[in-house]
Structure formats: structure tokens, C-alpha cells
Amino acid sequence: MIAQMIAPFGSWKSPITSDVIVAGSISIGGIMFDAEDIYWLEGRPTEGGRNVLVKRSPDGTMSDITPQPFNVRSRVHEYGGGSFLVVAGIVYFVNFSDQRLYQQLPDQTPQPLTPEGNRRYADLILDKKQNRLICVSEDHSNNGEEPENTIVSVDIKTGQIEILVKGHDFYSSPRLSPDGTQLAWISWDHPNMPWDGTKLWLGHMEEDGSLGKIISVAGNTDESISEPKWSPDGKLYFSSDRMGWWNLCFYSKKGVIISLFPLNAEFAYPHWVFGLSTYTFTSANQIICTFSQDGRWVLASLDVQKRQLSILDTPYSNIASLDAYNGQIVLIGGSPTEATAAICLNMKTGETLTLKRSTDLKVDPGYLSIPQLIPFPTENGLTAYAWYYAPQNKDYIAPEGELPPLLVKSHGGPTAAASSNLSLRVQYWTSRGFAYLDVNYGGSTGFGRDYRQRLEGQWGIVDVDDCVNVAKYLVEQEIVDGDRLAISGGSAGGYTTLAALTFRDTFKAGASYYGVGDLEALAKDTHKFESRYLERLIGKYPEEKEIYQARSPINFTEQLACPVIFFQGLEDKVVPCNQAEMMVEAIKEKGLPVAYVAFEGEQHGFRRAENIKHALDGEFYFYSRIFGFEPAENLQPINIMNL
Known part of the structure; x- marks a missing residue:
């Protein structure tokens, strides 16, 4: 057995590099049969x-x-x-x-x-x-x-x-x-x-x-x-x-x-x-379906006549896109240790066939952090949920007494959900010595309608409280370093990130991916599908304009007291780039460290390999300069103003 090296959290060398992630990774979706x-x-x-x-x-x-x-x-x-x-x-x-x-x-x-x-x-x-x-x-x-x-x-x-x-x-x-x-x-x-x-x-x-x-x-x-x-x-x-x-x-x-x-x-x-597609028919009286409890998806067979539900044993904790033909089921499935893949199940023989994986990268389990579901106390005596990933790298341990930095992830939507599915982007952080929290704050899907409705009229409050409270919970448990707490999110999660950084003092750095800084601007300038979304999340506009102004980070940059990095697609029609640019200018004028990374040709979410790589490495590089650790790799520097 090779002895583990002692190195500070954040400076661990990992085989899960951005080059490896983008070179071998694809997304898979929409699987279906056409006869055989x-x-x-x-x-x-x-x-x-x-x-x-x-x-x-x-x-x-x-x-x-x-x-x-x-x-x-x-x-x-x-x-x-x-x-x-x-x-x-x-x-x-x-x-x-x-x-x-x-x-x-x-x-x-x-x-x-x-x-x-x-x-x-x-x-x-x-x-x-x-x-x-x-x-x-x-x-x-x-x-x-x-x-x-x-x-x-x-x-x-x-x-x-x-x-x-x-x-x-x-x-x-x-x-x-x-x-x-x-x-x-x-x-x-x-x-x-x-x-x-x-x-x-x-x-x-x-x-x-x-x-x-x-x-x-x-x-x-x-x-x-x-x-x-x-x-x-x-x-x-x-x-x-x-x-x-x-x-x-x-x-x-x-x-x-x-x-x-x-x-x-x-x-x-x-x-x-x-x-x-979360269910499909194998016959008039049998449905194969998937459902979620406590953030985990399972596969089941439902007998329509007997009204009996039977759980089907599979290794997958995230399941989607079901279709059936001639006793076979196809689905998109993944687990904490297996990347998303196109799967075919033979219901007659029990055979499972992996058709295509989202990545061919084989990661030694010694570098994988397995998520743990954490219920944690939050405001008004309620409970919220998060997936916690501890730092994990078989080659390293930290110096005695050092606690890891924590990256809190605020998912998009905000009506979406954090998944326990294997994500190499999450493992990128944990294998370098970061602790990672993927938060299912109030308003997330997967915990019933009442849980979703916690966010009605409370966007920028409930989600922020939950992200702050779970970070404080881990600090109180002496699991993470309270002086090295970061928060990151995209789209609606970017708004939660900016609101947490502006209206709370818990986090010491953050990263906004095409996030919302000005709620009024979003109410006036976004696409049809979400053009009235904010009425339930915040209130009617312009009738309740004051609430929009009070919850917009752009109006309170004087309260911002920590560094932020922004990533933005220049062709984004959901959250236009002027949202990020206004925030960057305000933070720059205040003298705080700030970085702005814009990508030509990208919309809402990044799809090009070189941009995915640059964003992932850029965020890590940003934290290394802010939190004072030395990355194991020679990362491409980014321009951090006011550093």
C-alpha cells in the first residue's frame, strides 16, 4: 500500500481533469424504440x-x-x-x-x-x-x-x-x-x-x-x-x-x-x-414507471388491474426517458458511482445492456466521493435537504487540524432538483480537496407540491436561507472551514448565489453562471415561457415593484463584501448578458476582486467543450487565488480585477 501524501485541501492532484471531462463526455437524452x-x-x-x-x-x-x-x-x-x-x-x-x-x-x-x-x-x-x-x-x-x-x-x-x-x-x-x-x-x-x-x-x-x-x-x-x-x-x-x-x-x-x-x-x-417520459406500457395492464422519494428515483412495475406497485431492482438512482417494445425497456439511468447511460432492460430474461455511456472515463473508486443525503434544520422550524460530498482522493490526506473549503451549489430552475447521479464536474472539486453541497432548497422538485410552494412569493429568501443554513450546519458540525465557504449557481441558481453573497455574510466567495442580478430587468426582458414566472415567485410587476427592487442584488452592491466571478453566454435569451455586465461594473467600482468570462456563441448554458473546460478551470483558479491554495495543475490564468 502506497502511503498517502499530506497536502492542503484544494492542492490535491486529481486524474479527473477538465480535459478528460470534456474530451470524453456527452449528454444523452430522448431515448425511444422504433420497432427493434x-x-x-x-x-x-x-x-x-x-x-x-x-x-x-x-x-x-x-x-x-x-x-x-x-x-x-x-x-x-x-x-x-x-x-x-x-x-x-x-x-x-x-x-x-x-x-x-x-x-x-x-x-x-x-x-x-x-x-x-x-x-x-x-x-x-x-x-x-x-x-x-x-x-x-x-x-x-x-x-x-x-x-x-x-x-x-x-x-x-x-x-x-x-x-x-x-x-x-x-x-x-x-x-x-x-x-x-x-x-x-x-x-x-x-x-x-x-x-x-x-x-x-x-x-x-x-x-x-x-x-x-x-x-x-x-x-x-x-x-x-x-x-x-x-x-x-x-x-x-x-x-x-x-x-x-x-x-x-x-x-x-x-x-x-x-x-x-x-x-x-x-x-x-x-x-x-x-x-x-417517466412511465410506459408493456401491456394494457402493466406500466413500467419511475418515481422519486427523498431525492432518489427507483424503477417499478404497476399492475393496473390489481393496483399493485412492485419495485424493480436496479442500480440506478436517477431514471428518465422510459420507452417499451416487445418486453424490453429503454431508459436513461445513472447512480452515484455510474455515469448517465442509455440502458436497455430485457423484462423476460432480466438482462441489462448498457447501450452508450455519457463518458467512457473509468475512474478509480478511490477518487469518487459518494453523496450523502442531509436533512437539515432551516427557517420556521422546517427541514430542507442537500446532497453532501466529502473530499475524496486516495492519494492524499490534509494536514492535521485543517478543514476543507466548501462549495455550495444552488441549482437552477428554481423549480429543479439536485441529483445524486455521478457528475464528474462534482468529482472534479471533491478529488482536489473541496467539500461539495448540492442543495434541494425549498421550492425544489421531488418533495411534493407543498415543498415546491415554499418558494411562492419567497424567491431570494427561502432559497438563500436554505443555502446559508446548510453551510452553517456543516460549520457547526466542524466538517468544513467556515472561513472558506463559496457558493455557485447557474441561471436561477445564479440569482440565489448573488442574493446570498449580497444579503448575507456567510460566504466568502462565489460564482454566478448566467445568473440574475436585476429582477426588474428580468421581468422586463426575458422570453415568453418565463415572462410571468416571477409573479408567483416574487409578486406582480410593476404593482409590486418595490419587492423586485428590494431583492435585486444589483441595487445593494454596497452590501457585497466578497469576490465574485461571472460566466456568461453572449447569445443568452433567457438571462441576457447585460445582467452580468451591470453586476461586474458595480463590483469593480467598489474595488472588490471580480472576474467576467464571456463566451461568444453560447446561449443559456454552455455546450462547447472549450468553454466548459475554461469555465470549470476558471472557477477553480478563482477560488485558489481567493482562498490562498496552490492548484496541482498549471491552470490558465483569468483576469481578476481588483485582486
Whole structure:
């Protein structure tokens, strides 16, 4: 056994480098069957963030389907999703650069279906009877006014577009019954977000393809419906949180909503993107589903007739994108020790086949930190939750008596969730000697509707309190160094970061990734999907303008007393770059250390390998200068003003 070296936290040399992370890492999503063939999307940082449709044939052969320069990615709601469909070997997809729909026949070049223009498309289904696609459309041709969202049909031969459903602010999930006679869909209106309140509709499809009688099935402004699907025998299923948790239900012939298996667990994800799939049918009476309890996802089989739920033993703690065919299940799965991968489960034989991993990097377990779920006390006698990662590197120990620096991660959304899934970006920090906390603050998904609603009217307060309280909790337990506490977050998590740094004195440094500094500016200048989101999180604007001003870090830079680094995509339409630039100027004028790293060609979130690398190393370099440790690697310096 080789003796461990003694070195300060932060200065440990790690094999989990930024070069290794970006060189071998991809994102995987949207997996589905087309008969025996399996398709999924790969987001490839080394190809400029291009999303490529990949096919796996039954003989194990894998091939790229969409050629350069096509990028399979929708911009509906800006977050996209639901960007492709494959039926009988024919591929339909949305191309990112022009947002047109394309058709690609086997072994042929993609051909445009829709004309050039200002429409965007997502959530594609095929209407075989009418030889058309049905999908969500977002029309941006109305001269600066809010884009119009509708459900449309697109004739596969002519490309002719017809509006089937309109009148609401947002639509998702058009789903056609097996016999083609009924169309289900979801709608919602400002100021609701889809996890606040949605409605499920059911329309009769006439012989000419138009919609006849339409009825409201379920949902209201205080009930969130998601993921409508048709069973093989023509019953309409969906998830509803009417009882406080997203549980599976179905619509009976008598018009009654029946809950299949009431459980204090979430059988759905929040609808940030299209194409989510947390359950699938193997037969009319069997559903394979995934649900989350205490932040962990499990796979289960639900007997519809007996109303019995059976847990299926898998190693995965994060599960998504379920689909089924002929006794096989595909999913996207990961665990604290296994990176996200495309998985195929044979329900007949019990065999598990890994189709593609998000990274081929094999990490010695001695460098991996295993997350521990920490319930911690927070304001008003409540409990909140976080995943804690201790520093871990088999080659090093710290000098006796030294406590590690702590990086607190505030996730985006804010209606999102911290995951226990293996993240090499997290392990980058822990293997160098940082402790790491991924916080599921009040407002996060995965703990029921009441937990989500803790943030209503309290954004910038509850989330900040929870991030501060969990850091103090670890300091009080003498687990981390109270003088080396940092907080980092992106988007909404960037706002929480900036608010924590401005309105509290707990953290000694921070990093904002495309974060919000001016809530008023965000209320005035963001995209349609989130343009009224702040009404529930903060209050109506401009009626409650004073609250927006009081919670905007940009207005209180005199209270900021620690260094901050900002990372920003210059083409970000969700949080425009002027948000970061105003904060940087204010902090610079105050004389505090501040850095600004801007990336050409990046939107909301970074997709290019060189930028992901630069941001990761840049944040680490920033903390090394602020907290006074020497990195083991020779990192590219960044310009830190006022240092």
C-alpha cells in the first residue's frame, strides 16, 4: 500500500481533469424504440454542442443518423426537448439553426418539411390516418409581440401547416389515441408555469382531420397535469398532483379521474422541456414507471388491474426517458458511482445492456466521493435537504487540524432538483480537496407540491436561507472551514448565489453562471415561457415593484463584501448578458476582486467543450487565488480585477 501524501485541501492532484471531462463526455437524452431499433440524442461538446441522433440496430451496430451540420434541437420555450420522432425508419426532427422540421428517409439526406420562417416546433407525433405530423408550434412572426403558441398539423407531402388548437398561452403533449379518433393535450396560461396549474383536454378527431367536440378532462390553476399517454387498449393516463404529489391516474369511461396507486412520491418531472417520459406500457395492464422519494428515483412495475406497485431492482438512482417494445425497456439511468447511460432492460430474461455511456472515463473508486443525503434544520422550524460530498482522493490526506473549503451549489430552475447521479464536474472539486453541497432548497422538485410552494412569493429568501443554513450546519458540525465557504449557481441558481453573497455574510466567495442580478430587468426582458414566472415567485410587476427592487442584488452592491466571478453566454435569451455586465461594473467600482468570462456563441448554458473546460478551470483558479491554495495543475490564468 502506497502511503498517502499530506497536502492542503484544494492542492490535491486529481486524474479527473477538465480535459478528460470534456474530451470524453456527452449528454444523452430522448431515448425511444422504433420497432427493434433504438434511437437517442447525443449532445457532443467536441462538435460545438451539436445534438446528433444515434441509432442502435438489433445486431448491436450503432450509427449517426443526422449528418453534419444538422443539430437536432428545438427552441420552443427556449429550453426545447421533444425534437425528433422515428416511425418505420423515417426520421422527423427539428434543426436548431433554422427551427424547420425535416424528414429523413433511410440512408438519405434530410429534406425540409416546413418553409423558412419564424415558426418553431416541438413534441412531434405522427397521425398515420391523415399522413401528417401533429406538434406544438411557437410562432415568432408577430413583430415583437409575444409569440403565439398553438398545436398544429404538418402535411408530410406538402408541408402545409394547419392550426388545430389555439387560444391558450402554452401547449404541450399532443397525444393521439391508438385508433386515431381522439387527441389529448395539455394547456396552461400566464402567470402559471406547468408545475403550478395545467389543464388536460380531449378532442374528437373528425374524418377530415379537424377537431370536433372538445372536453376538459382534468386540471385547473392549482393542479398540475403532465405526461398524458394512451394505453394499448385506448385508456387515457396522466400524472396529477391534486393530492400533493404527482401520481399516476387514468380517465374512466364514466368521466371519473382514478388514482392508480396513491403514494407520497413524485411520478413526474417538472415540465421544463418537452418529451419527458417517466412511465410506459408493456401491456394494457402493466406500466413500467419511475418515481422519486427523498431525492432518489427507483424503477417499478404497476399492475393496473390489481393496483399493485412492485419495485424493480436496479442500480440506478436517477431514471428518465422510459420507452417499451416487445418486453424490453429503454431508459436513461445513472447512480452515484455510474455515469448517465442509455440502458436497455430485457423484462423476460432480466438482462441489462448498457447501450452508450455519457463518458467512457473509468475512474478509480478511490477518487469518487459518494453523496450523502442531509436533512437539515432551516427557517420556521422546517427541514430542507442537500446532497453532501466529502473530499475524496486516495492519494492524499490534509494536514492535521485543517478543514476543507466548501462549495455550495444552488441549482437552477428554481423549480429543479439536485441529483445524486455521478457528475464528474462534482468529482472534479471533491478529488482536489473541496467539500461539495448540492442543495434541494425549498421550492425544489421531488418533495411534493407543498415543498415546491415554499418558494411562492419567497424567491431570494427561502432559497438563500436554505443555502446559508446548510453551510452553517456543516460549520457547526466542524466538517468544513467556515472561513472558506463559496457558493455557485447557474441561471436561477445564479440569482440565489448573488442574493446570498449580497444579503448575507456567510460566504466568502462565489460564482454566478448566467445568473440574475436585476429582477426588474428580468421581468422586463426575458422570453415568453418565463415572462410571468416571477409573479408567483416574487409578486406582480410593476404593482409590486418595490419587492423586485428590494431583492435585486444589483441595487445593494454596497452590501457585497466578497469576490465574485461571472460566466456568461453572449447569445443568452433567457438571462441576457447585460445582467452580468451591470453586476461586474458595480463590483469593480467598489474595488472588490471580480472576474467576467464571456463566451461568444453560447446561449443559456454552455455546450462547447472549450468553454466548459475554461469555465470549470476558471472557477477553480478563482477560488485558489481567493482562498490562498496552490492548484496541482498549471491552470490558465483569468483576469481578476481588483485582486
